[in-house]
Amino acid sequence: MLLGLLVLAGGLQLAGYDAPTALGALWQGAAGSWYALTSATLVRAVPLVIIGLGIALAFRAGALNIGAEGQFYAGAIAAAWVGLHVGGRPAGIAATAVLLAAILAGMAWVLVPVWLKLRFGVLEVISTLLLNFVAESLVSLMVQGPLQEAQHIYPQSDSIAAAARLPLLPGTRLHAGLLLALVAAAALWYVFARTLWGFRLHAVGAGARAAEISGRIDVRRVGAVALLGSGALAGLAGGVELSGVSYALFQNLSPGYGFTAIAVALLARLHPLGVVATGILFGALEAGAGAMQRDAGVPAVAVYVVEAVVIVVVLLAEASARRATAARVTA
Amino acid sequence: MTAPPALALRGIRKHFGSVQALRGADFTLMPGELHALLGENGAGKTTLMHVAYGLARPDAGTVAIGGAVVSVPSPRAARRLGVGMVHQHFTSVLALSVAENVALAAGWSVYPAALRERVRALGDRVGLPLEPNTPAGRLSVGLKQRLEIVKALATDVHVLLLDEPTAVLAPGEAEELLRVVRVFTAKGGSAVLITHKLDEALAAADRVTVLRQGMVVHEGLATAETRESLAAAMVGEGAEKPVREGKTLGDEPGQGASVPVLVRLEELEVPRDTGYGIAVRRATLTIRAGEIVGIAAVEGNGQRELLRAVAGRLHALRGRREVAGPVGFIPEDRTTEGLIPALSLTENVVLGSRADDPWIRRGRVDWRVARARTAALLKEYEVVAPGPDVPAAALSGGNQQRVVVARELARQPRVVVAENPTRGLDLRATAAIHARLRAAAAGGAAVLVYCSDLDEVLDLSTRLVVAARGTLIEPPPGATRAQVGELMVTGGR
Numbered sequence: 001m002l003l004g005l006l007v008l009a010g011g012l013q014l015a016g017y018d019a020p021t022a023l024g025a026l027w028q029g030a031a032g033s034w035y036a037l038t039s040a041t042l043v044r045a046v047p048l049v050i051i052g053l054g055i056a057l058a059f060r061a062g063a064l065n066i067g068a069e070g071q072f073y074a075g076a077i078a079a080a081w082v083g084l085h086v087g088g089r090p091a092g093i094a095a096t097a098v099l100l101a102a103i104l105a106g107m108a109w110v111l112v113p114v115w116l117k118l119r120f121g122v123l124e125v126i127s128t129l130l131l132n133f134v135a136e137s138l139v140s141l142m143v144q145g146p147l148q149e150a151q152h153i154y155p156q157s158d159s160i161a162a163a164a165r166l167p168l169l170p171g172t173r174l175h176a177g178l179l180l181a182l183v184a185a186a187a188l189w190y191v192f193a194r195t196l197w198g199f200r201l202h203a204v205g206a207g208a209r210a211a212e213i214s215g216r217i218d219v220r221r222v223g224a225v226a227l228l229g230s231g232a233l234a235g236l237a238g239g240v241e242l243s244g245v246s247y248a249l250f251q252n253l254s255p256g257y258g259f260t261a262i263a264v265a266l267l268a269r270l271h272p273l274g275v276v277a278t279g280i281l282f283g284a285l286e287a288g289a290g291a292m293q294r295d296a297g298v299p300a301v302a303v304y305v306v307e308a309v310v311i312v313v314v315l316l317a318e319a320s321a322r323r324a325t326a327a328r329v330t331a
Numbered sequence: 332m333t334a335p336p337a338l339a340l341r342g343i344r345k346h347f348g349s350v351q352a353l354r355g356a357d358f359t360l361m362p363g364e365l366h367a368l369l370g371e372n373g374a375g376k377t378t379l380m381h382v383a384y385g386l387a388r389p390d391a392g393t394v395a396i397g398g399a400v401v402s403v404p405s406p407r408a409a410r411r412l413g414v415g416m417v418h419q420h421f422t423s424v425l426a427l428s429v430a431e432n433v434a435l436a437a438g439w440s441v442y443p444a445a446l447r448e449r450v451r452a453l454g455d456r457v458g459l460p461l462e463p464n465t466p467a468g469r470l471s472v473g474l475k476q477r478l479e480i481v482k483a484l485a486t487d488v489h490v491l492l493l494d495e496p497t498a499v500l501a502p503g504e505a506e507e508l509l510r511v512v513r514v515f516t517a518k519g520g521s522a523v524l525i526t527h528k529l530d531e532a533l534a535a536a537d538r539v540t541v542l543r544q545g546m547v548v549h550e551g552l553a554t555a556e557t558r559e560s561l562a563a564a565m566v567g568e569g570a571e572k573p574v575r576e577g578k579t580l581g582d583e584p585g586q587g588a589s590v591p592v593l594v595r596l597e598e599l600e601v602p603r604d605t606g607y608g609i610a611v612r613r614a615t616l617t618i619r620a621g622e623i624v625g626i627a628a629v630e631g632n633g634q635r636e637l638l639r640a641v642a643g644r645l646h647a648l649r650g651r652r653e654v655a656g657p658v659g660f661i662p663e664d665r666t667t668e669g670l671i672p673a674l675s676l677t678e679n680v681v682l683g684s685r686a687d688d689p690w691i692r693r694g695r696v697d698w699r700v701a702r703a704r705t706a707a708l709l710k711e712y713e714v715v716a717p718g719p720d721v722p723a724a725a726l727s728g729g730n731q732q733r734v735v736v737a738r739e740l741a742r743q744p745r746v747v748v749a750e751n752p753t754r755g756l757d758l759r760a761t762a763a764i765h766a767r768l769r770a771a772a773a774g775g776a777a778v779l780v781y782c783s784d785l786d787e788v789l790d791l792s793t794r795l796v797v798a799a800r801g802t803l804i805e806p807p808p809g810a811t812r813a814q815v816g817e818l819m820v821t822g823g824r
Contacts, residue, residue: 196684196696203682207671213644213662214683 004309011305012298022296026303029291030284039173040290043245045283047072047237047254049181051261052279053188054233056270060192061226062205067113067128068234069258070135071106075238077142078105080249083160083242084147094163099180099239106235107228109135114224124227132258140251147249156250166244175244181276184233188272201226234258255286263311269318282307335398337362337521338414338490343382343392345375345545352378354545355392360490360523365516367532367553368525370542371565371757376525377419379542380492384416385409396490415488417479419495419525419755425468429461429478437485450481457484458511473504473630480511491515491522497531498755500783503629503819509535527757528784529558541565565758591655593746593777594618594641599650601633601640610636612801613650618746618777623768625792626781629819633801634781635663635750641779642748655777657685659744661735663751665728669735672724676716677705679723680738688742712737713763729760736767747771749780753787765791785816 005023012019031037051068058065065071078101086094113127140155142148147157166175191198203211204222211217237257246253264282268274289303338360345353353375360366370376381387383394385403393400396412403409406416423432430450434441439449447463454460459477467478476496483491493512497505509531512522526532532539533553541549541564549564594617601611610633618624628634639645640652642660662668670679681701684691690701705719714733716726723731732752740747749768753761768791772778781798782788788795789812797804797815799822806815 194695194698196681196686196691196694199678199681199696203671203674203678206673207667209667210669210671210682213660213668215642215644215658215660216683216685 003313004306007309008302008306012302017296017298022292022298022302025292025295025298026285026288028288028295030288032291035172036287036291038169040287041280041284042174042178043283044286045280046175046177046181046244047241047257048261048264048282049276049279050177050184050237050240051234051257052264052268052275053181053184053272054230054237055262055265056268056272056275057188057201057233058226058230059265060205060270061201061223062208063223063227063230064123064125065110065113065128065227065230065234066125066262067110067131067258068230068237068261069254069256070128070132071109071231071234072238072241072254072258073135073139074105074109075102075235076242076249076253077139077147077238078102078235079239079242080142080147080157080160083164083247084158086164087161089163091163094161095166095243098160098164098243099236102235102239102242103232104235106231106233106238108231109235110227110231114227117227118220118224128227136251139249139253143250149248154250157248159247160243164243165247166240168244173245175240177240177244180236180240181279184236185272185276192272234261260286260307263307267311267314334362336360336395337364337397338383338523339395339398340379340383341393341395343379343394344390345378345382345387346390352545353382353389356542356545356547358540358547360521361538362521363516363519364537365512365522365524365535367536367539368523368542369527369529369532369539369561369565371527371759374542374565375545376542377494380416380494380523380525383409383490384414384492386416410486410488413487413489414492415483415486415490416492417476417483417494417496419498421475421479423467423475423478423482425466427467428463429465429467429470430463432467432478433463433482433485436482439485453485454481457481458514471631473500476500476504476508480508484515489520491520492525493522494525495527495755496524497526497528498783500630503816505531527755527761529561530786532556532561533558562758590619590621592617592619593655594779595651595653596641597651599637599640599652600648601636601645602648604636604639604645609648610801611640611647611798611803614801614803616796616803618779620745620775620777621772621793623772623778623780623791623793625788625795626779626798627785627788627795627815627819628781628798630783632798632819634798637798637803638748638750638779638781641746655745657742657744657746659739659742659747659771659776661732661739661747661749661752663754665731665735666724670723670731673722675720675722676709676714676726676734677702677719679734680705680708680719680741683738708737708741709734712767729756732756732760732764736764740767740771743774743776744771745776747776747778747780749778751781751783753782753784761787785812785819789815 009019009023012022029036030041051072055065055068079098082101083098086097109131113124116122116127117124143155143157149156149158166177168175200217201222204217204219208219212219242249260282264278265275267278285303285306289300292298293300336359340358343353343356356379358379368376378387382389385405385408394403401412430446431441433450434446439446450463459481461478461481470478496508500508516522524536533556536553539551539553539556540547596614596616599611599614600609603610614637626634636645640647641654642658644660666672681696690697690704702719709716709719712733714730716730753764768778768780780791795806797806797818799819802822804818806818
C-alpha cells in the first residue's frame with residue numbers, strides 16, 4: 001500500500017504535477033472529513049464489499065466468476081423495475097421487494113453460465129465475462145425503451161418510489177446498504193470458518209479431484225451453488241446501489257465495480273472480513289481520486305496505479321511464500 | 332587401462348533447510364553397466380541423482396562425466412552432457428499429444444507430419460513403441476511411464492538416470508522396461524536404476540550401491556548380494572528383515588456360512604474411467620468379513636475401475652453391487668486423489684466427513700475436536716509430522732499415505748478398498764501399511780486390494796483374483812507364481 005502511494009507520488013512528480021498537493025487532495029477526498037469518509041469512501045465501498053464477498057465465495061470453490069459486472073446490472077434493472085411499481089406500499093416491504101428482486105435477477109443472470117457449465121462443460125470464466133456485455137446492452141435498451149423516464153428525453157429511468165429507497169444516515173449520503181454488507185460479511189465468515197458446507201466449498205477449490213474421490217462431496221453441485229451465491233451478492237449490490245445511491249437506472253451506473261471487486265477479493269485472500277477492509281481501502285482510493293482530479297488536476301486514473309501496485313505486491317508476497325513452502329517440501 | 336567412469340560423484344553434500352540430505356556421498360557408474368541405487372525413503376537417492384542431472388546444486392563435491400569434472404547447473408546442461416533422467420513423477424503435459432511431449436523434451440520442431448514419423452521411429456528404435464497422436468492424458472499409467480523413458484532417450488543420451496521407474500508398473504511391464512534398459516546398456520550406455528525392490532536390483536543390475544542417511548553404506552556386484560544382505564544394508568544392522576513366508580494360493584480363511592458376506596458383485600459391468608468403453612465385464616465376486624482379496628493384474632486391465640465401482644466412486648452400467656458400509660477407500664494417487672496438498676492435515680482428515688462424525692454438529696465443524704482427533708491419529712499411525720496444522724504437502728510420501736490410511740480406517744469401515752496403497756513407499760512404510768490392512772481384516776472388515784507388485788499381492792492377500800482384459804479369474808488352488816503370471820497376461824485363453 002505504502003509502496004503503491006510512493007510509486008504514485010514519484011510518477012506524479014516526474015509527470016510534472018505537484019505530488020504533495022495531489023496526495024493531500026487524495027487524503028482529503030477519502031478521509032479528510034466526516035462527510036468525505038461516509039458519503040464518498042463508504043458509499044463507494046458498499047458495492048465493492050458486497051460484490052467482493054460474492055467473488056470470494058465463487059473463487060473459494062474454484063469457480064472463476066468474472067461476470068459480477070453483468071450480475072450487478074441485472075440486479076439494478078430488476079431493482080429499478082420493482083422500485084417503479086411499489087409506490088404506495090409500506091417502506092419496509094417496498095425496499096425489501098426491491099432488494100429481493102435484485103438478488104433473484106443476479107442469480108438468474110449467472111444461471112446461464114451454470115447451466116452451460118453443467119451441461120456442456122463451458123468454462124465459466126468465458127461465459128460470465130461475455131454476459132457482462134449482454135447486461136450492459138440490456139441496460140442501454142431498457143433506459144431507451146421500457147424503463148425510460150416519462151419525458152422520453154434522457155436515456156435513464158424515472159426515480160424509484162420513495163418507499164423503495166434505503167434509509168440514509170442523517171446528514172450524509174451513506175445508506176443502510178453498509179449494514180447489509182457488514183451482515184453479509186459476518187455471515188459468510190461464519191459459513192467459511194465454521195460450517196461443513198463452507199469447508200467443502202474450500203476443499204473443492206483447493207483440490208476438486210480429492211474432494212470428489214472422498215465420496216461425500218458433489219463437486220459440480222458445490223461449484224454451481226457457489227456461482228449462484230456469487231451472482232446473488234452481485235445482484236444485491238446492484239439493487240443496493242440503485243435504491244441507496246442513484247435511485248434511477250442509467251448506463252455506466254457502475255464505474256467497473258464488478259471488476260475492481262475481483263481485486264478487492266483477491267487482495268483480501270478471499271477472506272470475508274478482509275474483503276470489508278480491502279473494499280473500504282479501494283473505496284477510499286476511488287473517492288480520493290475524484291478529489292485529486294478536482295483539486296490538483298491529476299487524472300483520476302492515476303489512482304489505478306496505486307491499485308495495481310498493491311495487487312502486484314500482494315501477489316509477489318504470496319508467490320514467495322509459496323516458494324518457501326515448496327522448498328520445505330522438497331527437503 | 333580401464334575406461335573412465337561414465338559418471339562419478341565425489342563427496343557430494345547437500346542440505347535442504349535444516350535437513351542434511353547428503354553427507355559426502357560417492358557414486359561411480361562404469362560405462363555399459365546397469366547400476367541399482369537402493370535406499371529407504373529419505374536416504375538421498377533422488378537428491379544424489381538430481382545433483383548429476385542439474386536439478387540440485389551440491390553444497391560440496393564434484394561431478395565428473397566421462398572422466399572430466401563438469402559443472403551441471405541445469406537439466407539442459409545435463410542433457411548437453413549426455414545425461415537423461417526419468418523422474419519419479421510424470422512430467423508430461425497431459426493436454427499435449429505423445430509426439431508433442433517428446434518434441435518439448437527434446438527441443439524438436441513440432442511440424443506435425445515429420446514429428447509423428449520421428450517419434451514413431453524413436454519408439455521403435457528404443458523398443459518402446461507409442462502412438463504419437465494420443466493425448467498424454469489418455470495414456471494408462473504404464474504407457475505414461477513409457478513416454479517418460481522415450482522422452483529421456485530422445486536426445487543423444489549415454490547416461491540414463493531412472494528414478495523408481497517400475498514403482499507404478501505391473502510385473503510384465505517392469506520386465507519389459509528393464510529389458511529396454513538392458514538393450515540401452517548393451518549398446519554402450521550406462522544406467523542408474525533407483526529402486527526399492529530388492530529382487531529387481533538383484534535380477535537386473537550389474538552392481539548395487541546402497542545409501543543410508545545421505546551416505547553410501549554398501550557397494551558391490553549384484554551377483555555377490557542377497558536380499559538379506561541388501562535389506563540389512565538399507566535399514567541398518569539389527570533392524571527387522573523383510574519377511575515373506577511361502578503361501579499356498581486358494582487358502583481361504585474367511586469361508587464358512589457363518590461369516591457374513593460384505594461385498595457381493597454379480598455380473599457387474601463398469602465403464603472405463605475415461606468414459607470410453609467397458610473396463611470390467613460381467614464381474615462376479617464375493618468377499619467375506621476377514622478376507623483380504625488381492626487383485627493381480629497388469630496395468631489397465633480393469634482393476635482400477637473394479638475397485639472404484641466397489642468403493643462406490645464409479646457407477647456400474649449393469650449388474651448387482653451389494654457392498655456393506657461404510658467403505659474406506661485408499662486411492663492410488665495420494666497427492667491428487669487421497670489428499671489436498673495445500674490443506675492442513677486436520678482439514679484433510681475432515682475431508683470426507685459424514686454428518687455423524689464427532690466433530691460435526693448439525694452442519695457445523697468443531698475444529699477443536701477435529702484437530703485433537705487428527706493429532707491422535709497422527710500418533711496412532713506413526714505419522715512423522717510437526718503437527719496437525721501443517722499442510723499435507725509438507726509430508727514425505729510415506730507419511731502422506733499413512734494419513735490417508737489413518738483417515739480411511741479410523742472410521743472402522745466394514746469394507747476397505749486399497750488401490751496400490753504402497754506405491755513408491757520404502758520397506759518400513761510398506762510394512763506399516765500392510766500391517767494396518769491386515770489388522771482391518773482381522774477386525775472383521777472385508778479388504779479388496781490391488782498392488783502393481785505381484786509379490787506384494789501374493790504376500791498380502793488371503794485370496795487371489797486375476798483381472799485380465801476386464802474379466803475376473805480365480806486361479807486354481809495351489810497355482811504357482813508362474814501360472815498366475817500367465818493368467819495375468821493371457822486371461823486364461
